[in-house]
Amino acid sequence: MNTDSNHSQKDKNIGRKIFLSIVGILLVLGLCIFLVFHNYLKTSLKPLNSSDKSFKQIKIPMGASDKKIGSILQDNGIVKSGMVFDYYVNSHNLSKFGAGYYRLSPSMSLKKIADSLQKGGSAQPLEGSYGRVLVREGASVDQIALAVDKGSKYSAKDFINLMKDKNFIDYLVKKYPKLLKSVNRSKDVKYPLEGFLYPATYNASDNISLKSIVEQMVSKTNYELNPYYKKISENKLTVRKVLTIASIIEKEDFSYNDKRKIAGVLFNKIKMNMPLRASTSIFYILNKNHLKLTNKDLKVKSPYNLYKHTGFGPGPFNNPSIASIKATINPDYQDKMYLYYVANSSNGKVYYYEELNN
Numbered sequence: 001m002n003t004d005s006n007h008s009q010k011d012k013n014i015g016r017k018i019f020l021s022i023v024g025i026l027l028v029l030g031l032c033i034f035l036v037f038h039n040y041l042k043t044s045l046k047p048l049n050s051s052d053k054s055f056k057q058i059k060i061p062m063g064a065s066d067k068k069i070g071s072i073l074q075d076n077g078i079v080k081s082g083m084v085f086d087y088y089v090n091s092h093n094l095s096k097f098g099a100g101y102y103r104l105s106p107s108m109s110l111k112k113i114a115d116s117l118q119k120g121g122s123a124q125p126l127e128g129s130y131g132r133v134l135v136r137e138g139a140s141v142d143q144i145a146l147a148v149d150k151g152s153k154y155s156a157k158d159f160i161n162l163m164k165d166k167n168f169i170d171y172l173v174k175k176y177p178k179l180l181k182s183v184n185r186s187k188d189v190k191y192p193l194e195g196f197l198y199p200a201t202y203n204a205s206d207n208i209s210l211k212s213i214v215e216q217m218v219s220k221t222n223y224e225l226n227p228y229y230k231k232i233s234e235n236k237l238t239v240r241k242v243l244t245i246a247s248i249i250e251k252e253d254f255s256y257n258d259k260r261k262i263a264g265v266l267f268n269k270i271k272m273n274m275p276l277r278a279s280t281s282i283f284y285i286l287n288k289n290h291l292k293l294t295n296k297d298l299k300v301k302s303p304y305n306l307y308k309h310t311g312f313g314p315g316p317f318n319n320p321s322i323a324s325i326k327a328t329i330n331p332d333y334q335d336k337m338y339l340y341y342v343a344n345s346s347n348g349k350v351y352y353y354e355e356l357n358n
Contacts, residue, residue: 045088048080048106055103060121062099066090069097069117078104078113089114101125103136111255122201131206133213137199137321138250141191142287144319152204152213162210163191172218178229179222182238188303188314190284195243195316196221224322228329235329243316246328248278250320254343258350259327265338265352267331272339273310281306284317 058076060069066089070082079085088110089095097114100121104113125132133151135144141163145156162168166185169192173180185192198220204213225232225239232242245266249259269276283289285302298307303314338352 045084045110047109048078050107052106055105057125058102058104059125060097060099060102060117064097064099066097073104073113076104078106078108079110085110085113094118103134112253131204133202133204135197135199135202135217135319138247138318139199140284140318141194141197144197148204148210148213152208152210153206154204154210154213158210159214162214163193168211168214169193172215176218176222179218179225179239182240184240184315186314190304190314192315193218195240195247195319197319198224199319199321225325228325231329240315241312242325242328243320244312246320246324247316247318248276248280249327250318250324251280251283252343254348254350256323256327257332259324260330260332261334261338261350261352262341263328263331264333265341268333268337268339270311274339275308275310276306278306278317280317281313 056076056078058072058078060072064072067082067086070079070085070089072082073079073085074082089097092114094114097117098120100123102116102121104116108116130151133144133147135147139147141160145159145163148154148159149156169183169185172193173183179196183192183196193214197214197217200217200220202213202216229239232239245263248266249262252259252262254262266276266278279293281304282293282297282300285300285304286297298305303309304317306313334352336352336354338354340353340356341350342353343350
């Protein structure tokens with residue numbers, strides 16, 4: 001009897017050890033799966049390729065579900081995982097994604113992609129089709145000229161010449177006085193209409209004149225800004241000054257809240273009679289987009305050089321989006337007199353300072 005009892009006890013001990021071993025293996029396996037999934041999720045939330053600044057035309061069909069949209073984005077090399085995109089939009093309660101054509105890039109974060117989809121797409125293809133001119137957010141007049149050359153019967157030179165046509169500009173100023181009464185037409189200005197050409201897709205078929213194409217752009221800007229003219233005046237600003245700050249903010253790839261804070265920093269500098277030190281101004285002068293500015297670049301002689309000169313300068317440096325314009329009209333000054341900001345590329349956060357740290 002004792003022998004049988006001992007055998008039974010040994011069997012129980014062996015069974016318990018086997019059970020605990022299996023549980024331990026399952027726990028370790030579960031932990032490994034969790035860590036792998038967590039890492040996959042973390043990397044999938046980031047841009048697929050932050051160094052790839054190219055854009056693709058993506059068509060989102062009518063009635064496409066979030067899962068279907070994620071699949072389309074993954075198949076077109078815009079996001080790493082369609083499943084993670086679906087998880088992201090659902091976990092953030094994002095909805096109302098519009099059908100249509102979009103220009104998206106692998107360098108865009110999931111947030112920026114989702115924001116673009118919520119704005120709605122174009123009913124017509126944005127690329128590869130004659131008769132449409134696409135003005136991108138943050139595009140300069142020189143860049144718009146290339147779009148006109150590609151999408152219409154008019155050349156880039158035709159467009160640039162029109163941008164310098166005094167009679168045409170005077171006509172627009174009279175027709176859109178609230179928008180253009182502060183436009184700078186002095187000899188120091190590169191293009192008086194820089195900043196006043198709204199980012200959108202425009203009809204450029206053969207029966208439409210170049211002046212009509214440009215007026216579409218100006219009219220759209222006037223429409224978008226109409227609700228804000230009163231507030232711009234109450235803030236003792238002009239449309240030109242607002243668009244100048246907005247054109248600087250446009251090149252900062254940050255959230256709307258950070259854009260408002262950066263606007264606050266820039267206005268603080270204006271109040272303190274300090275140079276804005278905006279690299280955007282140097283890129284505009286040189287008509288290049290260096291990865292890094294040199295000391296020689298910062299000393300370039302131009303009224304647009306906001307490293308050397310105080311104030312707003314002659315005018316905007318590009319044609320900003322409505323988000324950057326709204327951020328400028330509604331600056332966030334925060335709780336201190338911040339005069340500097342530094343972006344951390346590793347975590348995407350922006351830090352604000354009263355004094356410049358060496």
